[in-house]
Amino acid sequence: MRRGRLDKAVRSAYVRRMAIRPILEAPDPRLRTISTRVEAIDDDLQTLIDDMFDTMYDAPGIGLAAIQVGVPKRVLVIDLQEPESDEEGAPPVKNPMVFINPEILKGSDDLSVYNEGCLSVPDQFAEVERPSVIRASWMDREGRIHEEQLDGLLATCLQHEMDHLEGILFIDHLSRLKRDMLMKKLNKARRAA
Numbered sequence: 001m002r003r004g005r006l007d008k009a010v011r012s013a014y015v016r017r018m019a020i021r022p023i024l025e026a027p028d029p030r031l032r033t034i035s036t037r038v039e040a041i042d043d044d045l046q047t048l049i050d051d052m053f054d055t056m057y058d059a060p061g062i063g064l065a066a067i068q069v070g071v072p073k074r075v076l077v078i079d080l081q082e083p084e085s086d087e088e089g090a091p092p093v094k095n096p097m098v099f100i101n102p103e104i105l106k107g108s109d110d111l112s113v114y115n116e117g118c119l120s121v122p123d124q125f126a127e128v129e130r131p132s133v134i135r136a137s138w139m140d141r142e143g144r145i146h147e148e149q150l151d152g153l154l155a156t157c158l159q160h161e162m163d164h165l166e167g168i169l170f171i172d173h174l175s176r177l178k179r180d181m182l183m184k185k186l187n188k189a190r191r192a193a
């Protein structure tokens with residue numbers, strides 16, 4: 001076998017490899033898949049995680065589950081990209097977080113409401129109620145186990161992303177009437193595009 005030679009364009013694309021994967025959109029049935037546990041932290045997983053961050057930042061979004069790019073594995077990436085200071089116009093600072101095989105150990109009775117959106121339900125938003133404080137465990141991309149109490153937007157976002165692992169979308173938390181309205185709007189926007 002001969003070793004292939006890469007031409008210049010291919011080689012530079014290879015070096016600056018930035019991989020944005022297509023995001024599945026509702027009502028794609030693959031979004032209903034129940035994702036399986038990650039058993040090994042290998043190169044394929046690291047590539048998947050890198051691609052998920054590229055895809056999420058490009059969209060842009062603050063959270064993405066692997067199934068949203070068609071991979072039914074229990075992997076999530078989150079970056080709330082919150083401004084460093086409360087100062088208005090302060091640039092967001094990247095704080096990439098990886099959640100492998102996440103579990104919610106406890107959720108508060110106290111609920112909070114957030115106007116949620118989802119990269120798989122483009123440009124549609126609705127208020128969803130979820131426990132405001134959760135105790136969660138997960139593994140990071142180096143294989144370290146974490147167990148922490150989370151609140152605020154991070155708690156909301158993690159619960160939204162974890163729903164994806166069970167094939168659940170945020171619109172499933174709405175009344176049927178609201179959900180149908182939202183899907184109608186989504187289809188209308190698609191036809192107009």
Ligand SMILES: [Zn+2]
Binds near residue numbers: 117
């Ligand atoms: Zn989502």
